[in-house]
Amino acid sequence: MSTGRPEPGPEGLSRHHGALASDHQPPPTAPVSWSLPRWRAYVAAAVLCYINLLNYMNWFIIAGVLLDVQKCFQISDSNVGLLQTVFIGCLLLSAPVFGYLGDRHSRKAMLSFGILLWSGAGFSSSFISPQYSWLFFLSRGIVGAGTASYSTIAPTILGDLFVKDQRTRVLAIFYIFIPVGSGLGYVLGSAVTELTRNWRWALRIMPCLEAVALVLLIALVPDPPRGAAEKHGEVAMGGPRSSWCEDVRYLVRNWSFVWSTFGVTAMTFVTGALGFWVPKFLFEARLVHGQQLPCLREPCNSQDSLIFGALTVVTGIIGVILGAEAARRFKKVNPRAEPLICASSLLATALCLYLALVLVPTTLLPFYVFLALGELLLSCNWAVVADILLSVVVPRCRGTAEALQITVGHVLGDASSPYLTGLLSSALRAGRPDSYLQHFLSLQQSFLCCAFVITLGGGCFLLTALYLERDQAQAGQPGTGTSDSKDVESQGLLSGAEGPLEGP
Secondary structure: OOOOOOOOOOOOOOOOOHHHHOOOOOOOOOEEEOOOOHHHHHHHHHHHHHHHHHHHHHHHOOHHHHHHHHHHHOOOHHHHHHHHHHHHHHHHHHHHHHHHHHOOOOHHHHHHHHHHHHHHHHHHHOOOOHHHHHHHHHHHHHHHHHHHHHHHHHHHHHHOOOEHHHHHHHHHHHHHHHHHHHHHHHHHHHHHHHHHOOOHHHHHHHHHHHHHHHHHHHHHOOOOOOOOOOOOOEEEOOOOOOOHHHHHHHHHOOHHHHHHHHHHHHHHHHHHHHHHHHHHHHHHHHHHOOOOOOOOOOOOOOHHHHHHHHHHHHHHHHHHHHHHHHHHHHOOOOOOHHHHHHHHHHHHHHHHHHHHHHHOOOOOHHHHHHHHHHHHHHHOOHHHHHHHHHHHOOHHHHHHHHHHHHHHHHHOOOOOHHHHHHHHHHHHHOOOOOOHHHHHHHHHHHHHHHHHHHHHHHHHHHHHHHHHHHHHHHHOOOOOOOHHHHHOOOOOOOEEOOEEOEOO
16 A cells, blocks of 8 residues: 655655756656555545634634623724734734745645644633733634644645546535534534533634544545646656745746635635624624624623524535536636636625625615525635636645735735724724614624625636636646756656546
């Protein structure tokens, strides 16, 4: 059985950089065969999906108990959004580091370190007393730094295990766990709070699940050679390694990558703002409509987090499957189908979000309907945008590409949108009567900027479609991009005991 690592070949293939001291390029070396049984690739994908579930549960578990956290640490609306800003800010600062290391060193080691970091910080934060609110903010930042390793590196491993339609399907399953994990984060936070009457226990359950994830990662997930899937498992050794600056220069000239990154940024801006504030907004909406009593002490009613969590899970599963299947079918007819699907779904999301916000002061039912439809359309894109990145970027640069997309997406997206939404809501409320109705209307009006941002995102994906075919062709050519891609021989696809891991 293959161990998932290349064996040293003849004529000193293990001396990767020995020729760098000379004035000429190293001579070509023979490719090294690497293969993996089909069942092991699927087991590895299942483990990575499970960890992705836990990853996104960590992102939104605090949002599920936000009212309780606010009351415990005495945090105002204008400052509570900083919890998510600190989380995302540390994630984006860490993502380039993990992207750089993931392109050059053991990806399993980076993932293991990230899991230990985020689980330890999350567990420790459950014991912080109310007078040390700054320490709670710091712990959320450390959790964000740990999750950066997984969001950056895990998709590149899947990209090296599967190709073509099979990769599209596997990525669809992998990215289903973004909305599913987000929704279960709300559900776990609110359900555990309801059972224990203490929101801190939600943070103490997660490390148990993460310990299982760490064991499964070490035991069952291989670290395939970069680019093995596209090259039939024949991976050449030797050649100079490009610098990080060279990788970045290659990526900023890749217009499909650039415009799709801005499109992803618009998506994360909206999901960050809605994901953080909608449970509180639903609480205030039901309060204004006379369906809910005010929360005067902990624990607050968790019904809204449960509703939004369940809505996110259901629409996420349906949306990711629909988006991936539509992309798989239509790109056989139109090679630009993937960015066009993303663009159309984002433009439709903007309309649904606007209608939901306009109708919510009158009645709640249309708000729930249009919110669910908007979430479904937004979820159609998660697997598709990942497939776009993997198809337009050379294999040896994908970790850096994932890191840059995460960094830009979070800097301009969900690192700032929860804070800006809370800040705008507080600014709109200033000078108005201090009433529950004005609290609700201020938050409603601050959400309207999300409809504008998501429209811009749709335009960015339309621009992506203009460059997609050119960049895909360049990414498939030997010698494109970074310097060490010249040393990878085109010898076929990753094969195992049951044949290539690609779809029909």
